[in-house]
Amino acid sequence: MKNQELVDYLKECGVCLFCQLRHLKARGEEYKNLKQSFERLNVSYEDESDNTSDPIIKKKRENVCPTCLDLFSADFKEKLIDSILGTDIAKYECDGIVLAISIPIVLQLQPLAMWYALLDKFGKDINEERAPDVSLKEAIKLIINPTICERLKKTYDIENGIMININLGHAQEEAILYRLRKLNNLAYPPKKGQKLEQISRSLIEKKYNPSRVSLELFKDAFSVPPSIPNEGLKLESVTVYGPTTYVAGRYRKISRKLSHTPWVLNGKRVMDDSIEEIIIRNIAPYFCDQKKVNFMSSGREDVDVRCLGAGRPFVLEISNAFRTTMSSQQTLKMKANIDASQKVSVRDLQIVKREDLTHIKMGEEQKRKCYRALCQLDSPATVGILEMLNVTKGFEIQQKTPIRVLHRRPLLTRPRSIYSLKASVCEENKHLLILDVVTQAGTYIKELVHGEFGRTTPSIASIIGQRIDIVALDVEEIDLDWPPSID
Ligand SMILES: [Zn+2]
Structure with a gap:
């Protein structure tokens, strides 16, 4: 099987240029300039939309790609970017982003159907255990992530990036799931007393490939090659979540009438305030707008015990933060506000890394x-x-x-x-x-x-x-x- 034969067949099935390249096992930068990549692989490149300037014909000729459901199309990428910009992402002062894209099962199944079709067409040239295309997950990394980063002017940062959760759906998801359940009962009949296995992404990843489920069985449930869907993917939701920021420092407890954390007895407060609350309310609002912030310290003292000297180390764990830095001016302001309580005073306020937290946890016993x-x-x-x-x-x-x-x-x-x-x-x-x-x-x-x-x-x-x-x-x-x- 030559590259050209493979591509000709994929084209016949309505597969988009990106997915053709995925089947040619393109890597890295090769998705950036499609024409160049096709030429390098000795495959004739024709972008049908290039041949006409009439937008109506152009639109008509383009079908929904059966293997990516138009995930990689320019239109869909635009839609994605618009939706991300429509969230409150602007309030996050971070340079990095992380994308978490959740895909429907139908998007797993369509490429699987193509795998069966290629095996049927090209026989032993197609591996029965290893997929013939670059996986969607990998392709998303190579195609979608760089585009979004570029358009949002952000870098991809797994550790400190804003998490963008994208939920994708498809009109046929329910129908596909129904057929999958039936197929699964035939392919993996449950043993006596065993419960029916839930259809999940990992189940399909693990148990569905041509070496495990026969073409005949698969064909009974789904069309091979995959049919061209009427609709592309639906963008169900886009939400953003800020990174977790850690603010450390040392506190001195000056009051003999102050509990460490809110002290509640039988639903009533015994003391109006606590170290935790004083510190949180003077620091957290600068980083987040939720009330829930985790306060950790290296041990604690009793209500009537003061803590003097250099003070006791503590850390605030602030999730969904819209900032990951603070200026020295801001630090001074927080410090002054806490000191004004006249019950607690703080020093050495600073942003720390997650791995530094081991210090505070280890400190305890030794x-x-x-x-x-x-x-x-x-x-x-x-x-x-x-x-x-x-x-x-x-x-x-x-x-x-x-x-x-x-x-x-x-x-x-x-x-x-x-x-x-x-x-x-x-x-x-x-x-x-x-x-x-x-x-x-x-x-x-x-x-x-x-x-x-x-x-x-x-x-x-x-x-x-x-x-x-x-x-x-x-x-x-x-x-x-x-x-x-x-x-
Ligand atoms: Zn495609």
């Missing part, structure tokens, strides 16, 4: 944390007590899950490392101790101090052999060197 606790003794502090609480060599404690968090954490006894202790007495009140503690992340500090009826051993109370209570607690430092300091 890292060291520094705390400063204000503790109250029943009797005034003594030199003996201060000596017992001056520990530079690390030790291990066994800590049962505190009763106060049992409603959300499983009951376990966990070993935790205490790296150092240092105590000093408060000058104004000898009953008060300032205790600096360096611990493994995940240690419950309040319970480490008072021991919680022996559920944490040893504890500060058991070390000094008397009751001690915690009055206030601050996180001084979180040993996670991320995100990079920029302020």
Whole structure:
């Protein structure tokens, strides 16, 4: 079979120039200049629309291509571009796009029917297991994607592009599905007790080719070669969705009356605000117009615990964002707005990459944390007590899950490392101790101090052999060197 013979037959069947080239296995740039590609492949090129200038004749001569249903036609590409421009794509300040085109089953079936026809016509020259044409998926990449990128003046960017979802349909889809179900029952009769298999794209990809389903069986259900359809594809919907943007930073919690996330009890808010809400409402509106934004942080502190020092790393995951960058001026404005809450302050605000998120997730268990606790003794502090609480060599404690968090954490006894202790007495009140503690992340500090009826051993109370209570607690430092300091 020569290229020319193949093309002549395809033409006879009404196949368009793009699909003829697909059957000649054209690659890459070869779809850009059809004439050149045909000449290179030694195939006579005739574009029927070239031979006449009469638009009515021109229109009449063009049939709907049976193998792509006019997906690759100039008209359809125009329609696609118009529809994309008709969405709110203009509000996205991104240079990249990604196309996700969902095709109807009939568009899978028509080329399959052509495969059978070619096999029937050319016999052993046609492979029974590997399709004779460049797949639609590949051809979309080579033909549609570059055209759309060029017209929208965007680049193709899988990672950070605006996702353009294009849904295609066809008038014959239902009828084709009906016939396919019947054929599938004959070709792959369900075994006893087995459910009927749903017709899907992957089913056809996997189980339908001339080596698996005979020509005779296929011919009974569908015309071979494929008939020329009356209508081309329908553009059912076009929607756009922005990329996901990640904004990282560090927050300092200045208030002792602020929860980490919205605190709701029996459907009622216990506290009006939370760290999460303050940060989200001052950053997210710049990037998106939806309320749902994911807030992640490297651990958290209790409502009455402050977090000082360099602060605690956090990330906002903002999906469907219409921006992926922010100016330093914008950053300063966000920072100032958050600081104005007087409950939380932020620093090192920056855009980060998705893969950087591992830092914040890994940080949890291994890292060291520094705390400063204000503790109250029943009797005034003594030199003996201060000596017992001056520990530079690390030790291990066994800590049962505190009763106060049992409603959300499983009951376990966990070993935790205490790296150092240092105590000093408060000058104004000898009953008060300032205790600096360096611990493994995940240690419950309040319970480490008072021991919680022996559920944490040893504890500060058991070390000094008397009751001690915690009055206030601050996180001084979180040993996670991320995100990079920029302020
Ligand atoms: Zn075609």
